[in-house]
Amino acid sequence: MKVTIVGAGAVGASCAEYIAIKNFASEIVLVDIKEGVAEGKAMDLMQTATLNGFDSKIVGSTNDYSKTAGSDVVVITSGIPRKPGMTREELIGINAGIVKEVSGNLIKHSPDAIIIVVSNPMDSMTYLVHKTTGLAKNRIIGMGGALDSARFKFRLSEALECPPSDVDGMVIGGHSDTGMVPLTRLATRNSIPVTAFLSEERLNQVSEDTKVGGATLTKLLGTSAWYAPGAAVSAMVQAIACDQKKMFPCSALLDGEYGLNDLCIGVPAILGKGGLERIVEIELTDAEKAKIKESAEGVKKTNDLLTF
Ligand SMILES: NC(=O)c1ccc[n+]([C@@H]2O[C@H](COP(=O)([O-])OP(=O)(O)OC[C@H]3O[C@@H](n4cnc5c(N)ncnc54)[C@H](O)[C@@H]3O)[C@@H](O)[C@H]2O)c1
Numbered sequence: 001m002k003v004t005i006v007g008a009g010a011v012g013a014s015c016a017e018y019i020a021i022k023n024f025a026s027e028i029v030l031v032d033i034k035e036g037v038a039e040g041k042a043m044d045l046m047q048t049a050t051l052n053g054f055d056s057k058i059v060g061s062t063n064d065y066s067k068t069a070g071s072d073v074v075v076i077t078s079g080i081p082r083k084p085g086m087t088r089e090e091l092i093g094i095n096a097g098i099v100k101e102v103s104g105n106l107i108k109h110s111p112d113a114i115i116i117v118v119s120n121p122m123d124s125m126t127y128l129v130h131k132t133t134g135l136a137k138n139r140i141i142g143m144g145g146a147l148d149s150a151r152f153k154f155r156l157s158e159a160l161e162c163p164p165s166d167v168d169g170m171v172i173g174g175h176s177d178t179g180m181v182p183l184t185r186l187a188t189r190n191s192i193p194v195t196a197f198l199s200e201e202r203l204n205q206v207s208e209d210t211k212v213g214g215a216t217l218t219k220l221l222g223t224s225a226w227y228a229p230g231a232a233v234s235a236m237v238q239a240i241a242c243d244q245k246k247m248f249p250c251s252a253l254l255d256g257e258y259g260l261n262d263l264c265i266g267v268p269a270i271l272g273k274g275g276l277e278r279i280v281e282i283e284l285t286d287a288e289k290a291k292i293k294e295s296a297e298g299v300k301k302t303n304d305l306l307t308f
């Protein structure tokens with residue numbers, strides 16, 4: 001299993017580290033446009049191999065895509081992150097050009113790869129890759145919901161005063177400060193609905209904290225987060241590489257599912273060796289449907305800024 005990660009910045013390097021530590025990839029290639037950065041991070045990570053007990057070979061490359069040839073999974077994290085006070089949508093002007101160019105280079109050398117898009121605004125970048133490559137729907141997947149759901153579970157565990165591992169829950173919708181839809185109605189602690197333990201007011205607070213999870217970290221760090229994003233991507237890569245058939249909310253190209261068409265937005269999906277193998281449609285309440293519809297309108301508005 002060969003995995004390429006383009007963008008050896010904060011998220012790309014974190015993702016490479018988690019994939020290496022999980023030890024399921026034979027080779028991980030890091031690519032960056034900045035001279036020497038990918039090579040340096042690859043070497044630094046390789047020097048953790050004996051300490052962390054992994055056998056994956058990590059290779060760095062300054063924009064030489066021949067080293068990525070024959071990758072099974074490729075991850076696009078190249079592009080600029082937001083600064084405090086910005087929205088993800090404001091990154092579209094610079095990141096669209098980068099993502100378009102990078103996805104073209106990747107496909108040239110790995111025509112059969114599954115592509116995971118991370119760069120923001122992620123739902124629109126995922127749509128852009130679909131539109132410009134024309135690859136089958138199952139092969140292009142946006143990462144947002146896996147991260148947002150991890151943050152949701154963390155916030156729920158704080159409210160419940162319990163370990164995060166006791167909690168299950170999911171966030172669907174757009175990966176934006178206003179577009180996320182945390183499904184509080186379906187979240188559980190050890191199979192008991194969290195609504196049995198928390199007031200509506202507390203659950204609303206959890207939802208609001210989840211939606212601005214990325215912005216909160218950006219304010220604290222001066223740039224956007226990388227540990228949980230890297231871990232979320234690595235979990236998705238592992239699900240594909242190891243054909244786990246795990247369910248993650250992923251940004252998928254919709255064709256009627258959830259009453260939506262011609263956009264990428266977060267919905268529950270099964271990941272396995274075929275990439276995004278199946279979208280899972282769950283019954284939503286009218287209020288949840290209205291939130292998804294509003295979220296989709298926001299994503300479409302951002303998509304309107306794209307040129308193909
Ligand atoms: N979808 C998500 O949940 C999620 C989570 C975190 C970050 N992000 C997004 O991921 C992106 C990267 O974030 P980061 O914190 O790693 O930023 P970063 O600045 O640390 O790293 C980005 C890297 O991309 C490289 N790059 C730029 N143009 C390139 C090109 N044409 N080819 C190859 N490499 C190129 C840069 O040199 C840099 O090293 C941002 O757009 C950020 O908003 C998305």
Ligand SMILES: O=C(O)C[C@H](O)C(=O)O
Nearest residue numbers: 082088120214215224225
């Ligand atoms: O918040 C950001 O801009 C980065 C990322 O989308 C995140 O949610 O951490």
